[in-house]
Amino acid sequence: MPALVGEIFAGFLLGPPLADFVPHPEALVLVGEIGLIMLLLEAGVELDVAQLRETGTRALAMGLTGTILPLCVGLGLARASGSASMKSALAVGAAFSPTSLGVAASALKSGKMLDTPVGQLIVAACVVDDILALILLSLFQVLVKENPSIIEYFIPIISSVGFLVVLGGSAVTWMPRFIDDKILKRIPEPRRELAMFSVMTLMLLGYLPLLNYTKASYLTGAFLAGCTFSQIEHAHHAFMEKTHQLMTWLLRVFFAASIGFQVPVTQFGDPYVIGWGFILYLCVAAKLPLGFYVPKFEDVKEGAGYNPFLRDRVITSLAMTCRGEFSFIIAAFALGEGLFTPQMYAAVVWAVLLSCITSPFMLLNLIKYFNNKQMEYLASTNPITLAKDGDGTQPLFLHIKVKAPAFGGMQEQFRKIVNDLGLELIDRRTNRDGRGLDATVQTDLYVRDATVTVKLQKIAAQRKIKKALASAMEESFAESARASNSMTFRKGSLRLSTGNLSHLSLESLDREECECLEDAAREEDEIIERGELIEKRIGEELGDDAEVAVDVWNPWPWTEVLDALVRHFGISEGMGDLSTFREIFDKIDADGSGEIDQDEMYETLARVGVEITEEGVITLVAMIDEDGNGDIDRDEWTNTVEFYLELKDEEAEMDRQQSEHANLMKQLRLRRLNELAAVSTQRLGLERTSDFRSGRSFPTRELERVSDFKSFPTMGQGQRGIRRGSSVPEL
Numbered sequence: 006m007p008a009l010v011g012e013i014f015a016g017f018l019l020g021p022p023l024a025d026f027v028p029h030p031e032a033l034v035l036v037g038e039i040g041l042i043m044l045l046l047e048a049g050v051e052l053d054v055a056q057l058r059e060t061g062t063r064a065l066a067m068g069l070t071g072t073i074l075p076l077c078v079g080l081g082l083a084r085a086s087g088s089a090s091m092k093s094a095l096a097v098g099a100a101f102s103p104t105s106l107g108v109a110a111s112a113l114k115s116g117k118m119l120d121t122p123v124g125q126l127i128v129a130a131c132v133v134d135d136i137l138a139l140i141l142l143s144l145f146q147v148l149v150k151e152n153p154s155i156i157e158y159f160i161p162i163i164s165s166v167g168f169l170v171v172l173g174g175s176a177v178t179w180m181p182r183f184i185d186d187k188i189l190k191r192i193p194e195p196r197r198e199l200a201m202f203s204v205m206t207l208m209l210l211g212y213l214p215l216l217n218y219t220k221a222s223y224l225t226g227a228f229l230a231g232c233t234f235s236q237i238e239h240a241h242h243a244f245m246e247k248t249h250q251l252m253t254w255l256l257r258v259f260f261a262a263s264i265g266f267q268v269p270v271t272q273f274g275d276p277y278v279i280g281w282g283f284i285l286y287l288c289v290a291a292k293l294p295l296g297f298y299v300p301k302f303e304d305v306k307e308g309a310g311y312n313p314f315l316r317d318r319v320i321t322s323l324a325m326t327c328r329g330e331f332s333f334i335i336a337a338f339a340l341g342e343g344l345f346t347p348q349m350y351a352a353v354v355w356a357v358l359l360s361c362i363t364s365p366f367m368l369l370n371l372i373k374y375f376n377n378k379q380m381e382y383l384a385s386t387n388p389i390t391l392a393k394d395g396d397g398t399q400p401l402f403l404h405i406k407v408k409a410p411a412f413g414g415m416q417e418q419f420r421k422i423v424n425d426l427g428l429e430l431i432d433r434r435t436n437r438d439g440r441g442l443d444a445t446v447q448t449d450l451y452v453r454d455a456t457v458t459v460k461l462q463k464i465a466a467q468r469k470i471k472k473a474l475a476s477a478m479e480e481s482f483a484e485s486a487r488a489s490n491s492m493t494f495r496k497g498s499l500r501l502s503t504g505n506l507s508h509l510s511l512e513s514l515d516r517e518e519c520e521c522l523e524d525a526a527r528e529e530d531e532i533i534e535r536g537e538l539i540e541k542r543i544g545e546e547l548g549d550d551a552e553v554a555v556d557v558w559n560p561w562p563w564t565e566v567l568d569a570l571v572r573h574f575g576i577s578e579g580m581g582d583l584s585t586f587r588e589i590f591d592k593i594d595a596d597g598s599g600e601i602d603q604d605e606m607y608e609t610l611a612r613v614g615v616e617i618t619e620e621g622v623i624t625l626v627a628m629i630d631e632d633g634n635g636d637i638d639r640d641e642w643t644n645t646v647e648f649y650l651e652l653k654d655e656e657a658e659m660d661r662q663q664s665e666h667a668n669l670m671k672q673l674r675l676r677r678l679n680e681l682a683a684v685s686t687q688r689l690g691l692e693r694t695s696d697f698r699s700g701r702s703f704p705t706r707e708l709e710r711v712s713d714f715k716s717f718p719t720m721g722q723g724q725r726g727i728r729r730g731s732s733v734p735e736l
Contacts, residue, residue: 007108009260009329010361013354016265023270030266037263040255044330045224046209047252048106048135049231050244053128054177055437055444060129061413067126067298068133071325072141075101078291082284089349092148096339099145100353101288103138105329105361106131112365113324116372120434122302122416123317127324130295135228138331140165142222142338149342157220164221172212172229177442181236189240198247201240205230236441264333264354267340272351281348282355289326289360296322300417303430311378313430320375323368328360383431383453384620399624401457401532403428404558405450407543409551411437415446422546426539428452431560451558457535459528463628464563464645470525473518532557561621563628566610567649573613586646590639600636601626 019026027033057064079098083089089097109131113119119128143161147153184204192200212226234240272278296318303313336357340350409415416435423430432451437444462470536555543553574589593601593609607622617625629637629645 007105007111007329007361007365009107009256009333010358012257012260013265013268013333013358016261017268017270020262020266022266022268027262027266030262033258033262034266036255037259037261040252040257040259041263041334042209042213042224042227043248043252043255044259045139045227046205046231047244047248048132049176049228049233050235050241052132052177052232052235053437053440054236054442055411055440055446056125057129057132058442059411059413059415059437059446060126063298063300064126064129064133067130067295067325068137070298071104071130071134071292071295072102072137074291074294075288079285079288082287083349086281088346093339093344093349095148096145096335096344097285097349097353098288099138099141100332100336100339100357101285101291101328102141103134103328103331103335104131104292104325105327105331106135108327108329108361108365109324109368112327112368116369118320118372120436122433122435123299123321125435126299127321130325135331136169138335139222139225139228142224142335143220145335145338145342145344146220146222149344161220161222164216164219165225168216168219168221168225168229173232176229176232177236180233181441184233185237185240189237197239198243201234201237201243202247205234205240205244208233238439241440260330260333264337267337267350268354269347269351272348273355275348275351278348278351278355281352282359285352285356286359289328289356289364292325293322295325296320300414302416302420302433304420304424306382306429311375311382313375313379316375320368320371323364323371326360327364327368328357332357332360379431380618380620384618384623398458399461401454401459401535402431402558402560403450403452403454403536403539404556405452405539405543406554406556407448407450407547407551408438408445408553409448409547411444411446416448418546419448419450422543423450423452426542427454427456428539429455451560454535457531459532460524461624461627462525463631464641464648465631466521468644468648468651469518469521473522476518561617561624563625563645564649564652566615566617566625567646569610569613569615582650583643583646586642587639590642600638601642602636606637 017023021027021030076095076098079101080094083094083097084091106128109127110119113124113127118124140162143165144158147157147161150157188204189197189201208230209227212230213223214226216226216229217223234244299314299318299321301314302317305312305314333354336345336350336353339345340347345353407419416433419433428450430450430452434449436447436449438447439445536557539555540553544551547553570589574592576585590601591597593605595605595608603622603626606626607617607619610617610622626635626637629641631641631644632638
């Protein structure tokens, strides 16, 4: 439930409407109005132009339609009541027009949908909604007048749109560069944030009266002042960091005092208020058709128990029904200007509160439902079988990372690319590097390759490959000092392609070990070739500016599962041994059969807090289960734990070596600086070289020589291309 619901309840319970416990309510209302201005200023600072550019005209169409539909429905319902004038009826519809970005984004974030393409489209549409709500507020300043002329109705619209185009266009183009280059960068670093907030305050104090006197809403001025600093990266971060606590409390006061104090809670016992509150909920539902604007980000797979296109449309429809801040702002304004009777105001507030409670609840449950349907489909189509006649293969899972300049329809383009390559999309995340027109978009595609299957490497096989690789590398390095310089390393592990395998000496290995390495290398060749093809195709589709990297992705790393079990059962680092893990085995084996089945593993991992699907449990058990009976016995568990402890010991040793290397480099740098200090001391005729260590400076030309000293390159540093996941063990 959104926090604003509780804040409003606290306001009318403790304030004048009921208990009248709060002293000087007028002062709190004034503080709340400052919070409202800060809310619009923050909305401007958080404006993401790159996001609006990427979503294109769809977000604009959703915002316009989403404003008009509730406005018309509310107008019709209010006029049908027989007790509302045309102006009052327009105010009723306007109160339900804007979608709450805060409420919708919070629900999408909880459902892990905020950084998906459909989540970003919803956010962009909410931003457009907010801008249109500001124009509606400007229009209401005319509606409250007695017999205004026709031209007076158009002045607020012309003024609002004009300033949004002129000042808004400046705020996302030349003005941020001017402020950053000509003002902020000329101020010493310690005082730069203070200067930034000073400039922002001056612009705010200028824009508020400017927009107010030109018949637009002064809140539009607060929004435009914030927009200017949305394009200055360090200013945006500083504002969000420094004002977070202040904004939290100001908004609490706003919703409790400016909104809650005006709620006629005694009216909630009136059947007319409750009944019309439910009727006005139709204005909330008027935004449900907006889901038809959502493009097809994914195709429907044949035989799938869920429809991703339907999922995106329904989620969008529900998300756009979230109401919140602006609805209360417009309703409170209408009440203050006499457009609402207390009964009508209470009915509107009741309907908006219902939306604040029900829409996020339904949205989260809907996301959970579709996620479960997707996981069931993936599990049903996974070729892994635990029967003895199974082929022992699993799909190839890939993580495709694409970084390219933003353009309209970018995410729809990925649908075509994925389909052409025979990939099945499991998850997609989008993030932007920058917030301006020149921002780049990073898209992470997590896919299942329908054209390639790979052998499911059981734990024993992984251990054998790792041991054979270690022996072969040790002998090769002994025979020739770094004869394997041409091999590809990543994070200390060897990429086992046939080309790299040719650099290793296999004479010390038996025939079975050689065949095991050769099979793994041939499979790796196929994966590398597939990854290079995907990189090439995506690069051709998106242009030369696109950066593409393809990695093998393991959705269910077994070592992380054991890490979670270690944390859950309170095993300290370095304290776990085989006997401790045998006790964990007994706890997982709920029926005491001496074997862990899939249900017992799933229930334990769910209790531990590991997010794993049915498909993940099937894969995990299959990796540990050596005899293929579908369960994990004590010996199989022991072998897995032994390998896990070996990997942990090697990881600790690698960390120790890296720490020693870092300390060595630090000592070498210090020695070099001391040598430079000695040279500088001699040239300047200083008495003691210790003056340098005590803080006295020496010429810049000598300091520049420090740049000649570079750290030793680390193995595998800066390499690109496809890499192997945990199915091939690391050294």
